[in-house]
Amino acid sequence: MITILHLYPRELGINGDVGNVLALRRRAQWRGAEVRVVDHEVGAPLPEVAHLVHIGSGPLSAQQLVLDDLAAIAPTLRSWAADGVPFLAVAGGWQLLGRSLVLTDGTVLPGAEVLPSDATLTDRRIVREVWSDDVAGFENHGARTTVDGRPVEWPVARFGSSIATTLHGPFLPMNPTFADELLTVAADRAGVELGAAGESIALVDDYAARSRRAIKGRL
Amino acid sequence: MPGRVLLALNPRFLSRAVERMPLGVVFVSGSNGKSTTTHMLVSILRAHGVSVFSNPTGANLPQGIASAMLASVPLDGRLREDVAVLEVDEAFGPRLAQQLAPHSVLLVNLQVDQLNRFYEPARVAGMLEQFARVATRHLVINGDDHNLVALAERIAGSGAERWEFAVDPALLDAGPAWLARGDNPALAEAGVRKDSAVTVESLEGRTAALSVGGARFPVSLPARGLHYAVDAAAATAMARALLGDRFDSEAVASGLAAMEPVYGRGEVLHVNGEDIELLTMKNPPSLQVNLDYLEPHPEQVFVAVDEGTPDPSWIYGSDLSRLDHVDVLTGTKAWQLATRFAYDEIPVHRVIPELAPALDAFLALPKPSRGVKTMIVNYEQMMLVRKQLGFLELEGRP
Numbered sequence: 001m002i003t004i005l006h007l008y009p010r011e012l013g014i015n016g017d018v019g020n021v022l023a024l025r026r027r028a029q030w031r032g033a034e035v036r037v038v039d040h041e042v043g044a045p046l047p048e049v050a051h052l053v054h055i056g057s058g059p060l061s062a063q064q065l066v067l068d069d070l071a072a073i074a075p076t077l078r079s080w081a082a083d084g085v086p087f088l089a090v091a092g093g094w095q096l097l098g099r100s101l102v103l104t105d106g107t108v109l110p111g112a113e114v115l116p117s118d119a120t121l122t123d124r125r126i127v128r129e130v131w132s133d134d135v136a137g138f139e140n141h142g143a144r145t146t147v148d149g150r151p152v153e154w155p156v157a158r159f160g161s162s163i164a165t166t167l168h169g170p171f172l173p174m175n176p177t178f179a180d181e182l183l184t185v186a187a188d189r190a191g192v193e194l195g196a197a198g199e200s201i202a203l204v205d206d207y208a209a210r211s212r213r214a215i216k217g218r219l
Numbered sequence: 220m221p222g223r224v225l226l227a228l229n230p231r232f233l234s235r236a237v238e239r240m241p242l243g244v245v246f247v248s249g250s251n252g253k254s255t256t257t258h259m260l261v262s263i264l265r266a267h268g269v270s271v272f273s274n275p276t277g278a279n280l281p282q283g284i285a286s287a288m289l290a291s292v293p294l295d296g297r298l299r300e301d302v303a304v305l306e307v308d309e310a311f312g313p314r315l316a317q318q319l320a321p322h323s324v325l326l327v328n329l330q331v332d333q334l335n336r337f338y339e340p341a342r343v344a345g346m347l348e349q350f351a352r353v354a355t356r357h358l359v360i361n362g363d364d365h366n367l368v369a370l371a372e373r374i375a376g377s378g379a380e381r382w383e384f385a386v387d388p389a390l391l392d393a394g395p396a397w398l399a400r401g402d403n404p405a406l407a408e409a410g411v412r413k414d415s416a417v418t419v420e421s422l423e424g425r426t427a428a429l430s431v432g433g434a435r436f437p438v439s440l441p442a443r444g445l446h447y448a449v450d451a452a453a454a455t456a457m458a459r460a461l462l463g464d465r466f467d468s469e470a471v472a473s474g475l476a477a478m479e480p481v482y483g484r485g486e487v488l489h490v491n492g493e494d495i496e497l498l499t500m501k502n503p504p505s506l507q508v509n510l511d512y513l514e515p516h517p518e519q520v521f522v523a524v525d526e527g528t529p530d531p532s533w534i535y536g537s538d539l540s541r542l543d544h545v546d547v548l549t550g551t552k553a554w555q556l557a558t559r560f561a562y563d564e565i566p567v568h569r570v571i572p573e574l575a576p577a578l579d580a581f582l583a584l585p586k587p588s589r590g591v592k593t594m595i596v597n598y599e600q601m602m603l604v605r606k607q608l609g610f611l612e613l614e615g616r617p
Binding site: 013014015016017018019022023026059060061127129138140168169170173174200203204207208210211213214218 | 341526529530532533534535536551552553554555557558559561562563564572
């Protein structure tokens with residue numbers, strides 16, 4: 001059984017980020033693996049184990065709602081990350097899992113320090129479709145992210161087995177290779193065998209490829 | 220548009236028109252349900268014998284309101300009705316408030332509406348706050364909506380008397396609470412029984428029980444759904460605030476009963492001797508309301524989404540269980556939607572990115588054995604579909 005932990009789905013789910021969890025769950029099930037998704041709400045205890053952790057995006061007002069709880073669970077999250085548990089962190093969720101988030105008025109919010117990045121909110125918002133050979137999607141955010149002071153330019157960053165992105169919503173449905181990469185690590189940690197990809201996966205991956213091509217065509 | 224010209228020629232037109240109305244000007248605003256709530260309030264006030272000026276559905280921008288008033292004012296330019304009940308767009312509210320100075324404001328909810336238009340709930344709250352501040356008589360808010368409660372706290376010194384409507388916590392827990400509370404759902408307070416002016420106590424099909432000052436009475440709603448009950452509570456709360464001792468729960472019930480039942484959420488087009496229902500997907504709450512309204516598994520389904528919805532990501536958060544297949548999928552976002560449907564194992568029979576052939580393919584399907592052909596489209600595709608089918612004027616919107 002693979003356990004996927006979904007952090008704050010109510011607060012950080014404004015952009016359909018639950019689509020990432022859906023993609024992970026379905027793809028594992030289609031490959032014959034049993035999956036359990038645990039939603040972590042503010043104030044609730046964490047499960048004993050998690051093989052993969054997802055945190056979605058949300059506006060500042062929603063981020064502020066989860067800050068206290070995040071501080072409480074941060075030590076556990078850090079120990080999981082140090083142990084190799086893969087995280088997928090999206091936009092506002094990435095900012096929260098980083099080291100710090102600087103607001104436009106200069107206020108510094110502490111991050112969970114799961115990922116070694118720092119974010120600074122800016123007045124300029126980036127709202128656009130994105131395409132490259134590796135990845136496609138939509139970003140809508142207003143932050144500058146750095147790792148050790150160096151700017152992160154591309155919408156997807158890797159930290160060990162973890163992935164962080166500014167592409168919100170259906171990042172994994174649209175870019176299934178990232179989903180499979182995360183799932184492979186999670187299944188391995190759970191001691192679960194993933195079967196071969198069948199027709200269902202071929203179909204969604206064909207749709208996803210056509211979605212990416214449509215975006216490419218528009219840019 | 221005559222309203223635009225009129226406002227340019229005579230910027231004082233609006234304020235003069237409403238100056239002497241005894242019950243003043245009421246703004247009804249919020250993210251979802253403002254049209255229905257406005258209709259309900261008008262109907263309830265009329266059932267009390269109050270004469271009401273109101274703007275037609277959807278005409279909630281300054282020029283639309285000016286056009287509607289122009290058609291109603293006598294030569295002296297002053298409306299004769301007792302009260303003006305106006306549905307007001309969130310973004311235009313602040314500007315309208317400068318000209319119309321609402322005495323009373325009713326805020327139904329603050330949902331994550333048109334995300335790419337507003338970005339942040341806090342920004343929409345700021346817009347609402349600007350005109351809510353102007354009210355000197357009554358501020359009526361959704362007591363289950365954390366954002367609106369906070370807004371009311373911020374402007375507590377504005378002089379308006381504050382009234383709340385709410386849903387009984389037990390009922391909220393049982394239903395799709397986010398529809399009643401307003402999205403972001405997480406921003407809502409957990410179920411605590413509040414001391415509100417009007418409370419939705421129960422809901423059974425199209426009948427809801429409202430309680431006002433401890434007295435409980437049944438009302439019939441224009442359609443099923445908790446959001447209609449919430450709209451009815453909102454309208455009842457404002458009626459109670461405006462009418463004081465004249466408020467009569469029987470008139471509330473008869474006013475609501477006099478409303479036309481809503482059988483479909485969307486517009487029905489008659490094409491080739493067949494009815495086609497057109498449902499729009501504006502934002503997550505409105506799509507969910509439209510989907511939940513459908514009978515399970517409509518026999519023939521057409522879906523069209525284009526760049527008018529720059530980022531359809533949020534549809535991953537929607538419950539699509541009413542659909543068991545899609546016959547024809549079109550629009551520039553068709554493949555993204557196909558991916559979404561596939562992850563819920565909802566088969567898509569044909570993806571035809573171009574609208575004209577997609578529409579032809581859908582219309583070529585034989586008349587369904589039950590129900591009507593159902594189209595789920597974004598606003599821009601709705602306009603194009605209407606045009607393709609020869610419906611040029613946008614009128615008779617539900």
